[in-house]
Amino acid sequence: MKIAFAIDLLLERTPEVQLLELLLAGHEDADVYCLAHVPGALQGEIERHRIIASPLGRLVSSTADLARRNWLLPSAARHLKIAADVEQVIVVSSGWAHVFPTGPSTRKHVWLYRFDDPRTALRGLQRVFAPYHRQVKLAALPAHATAYSSEALMKSLGRTGTVIAPSIDTEDFVFVPDESHPGDHPHHTVLLGGMDRASIARLVDVFAASNVPAKLLGDPQGVAVKGSVELVEGIHCSATTAAFTHGARSVWALGDLPFPEGALGALCCGRPVVVSDSAVNREFLGKGVGWYTSDWAATLGLVERDYLGVDRKSLRRQGLRWNGRLFKARMRDFTGAGPAPQASSLLI
Numbered sequence: 001m002k003i004a005f006a007i008d009l010l011l012e013r014t015p016e017v018q019l020l021e022l023l024l025a026g027h028e029d030a031d032v033y034c035l036a037h038v039p040g041a042l043q044g045e046i047e048r049h050r051i052i053a054s055p056l057g058r059l060v061s062s063t064a065d066l067a068r069r070n071w072l073l074p075s076a077a078r079h080l081k082i083a084a085d086v087e088q089v090i091v092v093s094s095g096w097a098h099v100f101p102t103g104p105s106t107r108k109h110v111w112l113y114r115f116d117d118p119r120t121a122l123r124g125l126q127r128v129f130a131p132y133h134r135q136v137k138l139a140a141l142p143a144h145a146t147a148y149s150s151e152a153l154m155k156s157l158g159r160t161g162t163v164i165a166p167s168i169d170t171e172d173f174v175f176v177p178d179e180s181h182p183g184d185h186p187h188h189t190v191l192l193g194g195m196d197r198a199s200i201a202r203l204v205d206v207f208a209a210s211n212v213p214a215k216l217l218g219d220p221q222g223v224a225v226k227g228s229v230e231l232v233e234g235i236h237c238s239a240t241t242a243a244f245t246h247g248a249r250s251v252w253a254l255g256d257l258p259f260p261e262g263a264l265g266a267l268c269c270g271r272p273v274v275v276s277d278s279a280v281n282r283e284f285l286g287k288g289v290g291w292y293t294s295d296w297a298a299t300l301g302l303v304e305r306d307y308l309g310v311d312r313k314s315l316r317r318q319g320l321r322w323n324g325r326l327f328k329a330r331m332r333d334f335t336g337a338g339p340a341p342q343a344s345s346l347l348i
Helices: 015-024 063-068 070-078 124-140 151-156 197-210 238-243 261-268 279-285 296-309 312-320 324-335
Strands: 003-007 032-034 051-053 088-093 107-112 146-148 187-191 214-217 229-232 248-253 273-275 290-292
Touching (some): 003 015, 015 088, 070 124, 107 324, 146 151, 151 279, 187 197, 197 296, 238 261, 248 296, 261 273, 261 279, 261 312, 273 279, 290 296
Parallel strands (some): 003 032, 003 088, 032 051, 088 107, 107 146, 187 214, 214 229, 248 273, 273 290
């Protein structure tokens, strides 16, 4: 069976890209379709596949380029047709990949990671096209053969169906036993992904006013750090994030994300987390895992008092539930597409 895969964008390493890499294992000959691709930017398994990008890809080499051309997305998605000889296409969609047309005999299975990707959000005068973009995306979403990354996402679209939770690379978030841990927790780690500029500025003020050390990982969106706050700028893989997690008093993951991968990684390391009280966080983190908060100053005081009293092994068990093996197994059950059979090594 000829199988292809589709994803919205291949511009940088994102959770969607990492999950697609998991699904590609065993499908070495599969093509990958996307709206735009920057060759060499991903440095991983995907680059070994033939990647077919839409004409929009000739105009886009970064998310900044994309922001100026988002109004072209419906046309670009509709003109990227999956080859007619593809028997099955497995789609990892962040709102647009499921719009790619297929032939009448091609089976399509869509896993919707998110419906509204901030990278493809319309800005300024472009927003006049927002209702039309939403209509295009909803109309192309199959009523059947669609799975969702969370119950919260499925309900927000007024749909019913299958929920297949994403995963994190649990092997990167190593647990250091007490007998091997230095015992020092000199700072809090703050993951900036999904946070807006005003929230980042407010959080910097909270830590600086309390003179509590904090390391910010990610894009500060122009917010200047001060006092006890240090910025560790850039795009951080799970392994480098874990390195800043082992010694953290707690991990703050307050961003609005489709899946709380940063918080779950912290739990795998046995560190408590501070998250916002959202439907997605309640779905995957449960009660008693961290501090759901709106008063960040009061929460900081609570964490400072109690961070050494957490049951680290209990936190780790909860984080390990969201591993890649489970995600791949559930996706295989959903799509019916397992790895291609390997040729026998026996000599006859």
